[in-house]
Amino acid sequence: MAKSILPVAAMEKLLKKAGASRVSEDAKESLREILEEYADKIGKKAVEFSRHSGRVTVKGTDVKLASK
Helix, strand or coil: CCCCCCCHHHHHHHHHHCCCCCCCHHHHHHHHHHHHHHHHHHHHHHHHHHHHCCCCCCCHHHHHHHCC
16 A cells, blocks of 8 residues: 555544544554555545536535535
């Protein structure tokens, strides 16, 4: 996999916000990998929507539509 974009510390914060008392390094890495894969899929769809609309700028509405 390519170099990660999301920080591991953010993954720990997300898991603790969800109720975890402690979070293993493996759990942080796994969550980061899954979120980055999901974000990549959404990003690609959002770019398609913006291009279909004749724009080069991806807007929030493109991202929201792509996530559905």
